[in-house]
Amino acid sequence: MTGNTDIDGRGQLALLDLRKQAIVKLIQFSQNEFIGPVVFSPDGSLAYVVSNQRNPGQVQVKVFDLVSKQIANTFSAGDGIGKAIAITPDGSELEVGNYANATVVAMDVHSGAVSGTSAVLGAVFSITVSADGQ
Numbered sequence: 001m002t003g004n005t006d007i008d009g010r011g012q013l014a015l016l017d018l019r020k021q022a023i024v025k026l027i028q029f030s031q032n033e034f035i036g037p038v039v040f041s042p043d044g045s046l047a048y049v050v051s052n053q054r055n056p057g058q059v060q061v062k063v064f065d066l067v068s069k070q071i072a073n074t075f076s077a078g079d080g081i082g083k084a085i086a087i088t089p090d091g092s093e094l095e096v097g098n099y100a101n102a103t104v105v106a107m108d109v110h111s112g113a114v115s116g117t118s119a120v121l122g123a124v125f126s127i128t129v130s131a132d133g134q
Contacts, residue, residue, distance in 0.1 A: 011035035013049055013062070015069060025069040036082050041109070042091040046072070048109070050082035050096065059098060061085070061107065075112025077105050084127040093133075097124030 011029040016022070029035065029051070036050030047064040051074075059082035063073040077096045084097030093115070094107045102123055106116040 011051065013038075013064065015064075015066070027071065037085050039085045039087050039094075041087065042089065046109075048085060048087065048094055050077075050085050052081050057081070057100070059096065059105075061094060061096060061112070073112065075107060077107060077114070078103075078117070084124050086127045086129045088129050088133045089131055090133060095127050095129060097127040099123045099125065 010031050011034040013027045013029075013035055014023050015025040017024050032054045034052050034054065036052060038047050038049045040047050045066055047066060049062040049064055051060040051062050052058075053060065057079055059077040059080055061075045061077055062071050063075070064070070065072040078098065080098040080100035080103070082096050083099035086095045087093070087109070088095075092109060094109055096105045096107060098105065102120050104118045104120060104124065104127060105114055106118075107114055
């Protein structure tokens with residue numbers, strides 16, 4: 001799965017079959033939305049995609065169901081520019097790194113509820129969670 005921008009500047013999400021070297025599903029978004037990194041649930045059934053709204057500058061997480069090949073849900077992750085995403089090993093929590101305001105937002109994967117926000121030093125470009133979830 002890739003998140004990228006097309007020639008017209010619209011965000012797009014592509015589900016790829018690497019064996020066949022073909023696009024299985026392509027979802028295009030508005031010119032106001034660009035797609036960031038993607039992380040999969042531990043069981044491989046869902047993909048969580050960072051979506052940035054250029055105007056008014058909001059970060060969202062799109063939940064993509066790999067069975068139905070559709071966006072199943074959308075969660076708000078606050079204002080800014082989301083540049084990083086990680087999931088805990090047990091699949092219960094997402095961590096979204098915000099480049100614009102140097103924070104990490106912790107979110108419940110089922111409800112999208114924000115359980116906490118942590119300030120970090122500098123801009124966030126990548127994030128990972130240790131094997132023990134700490």
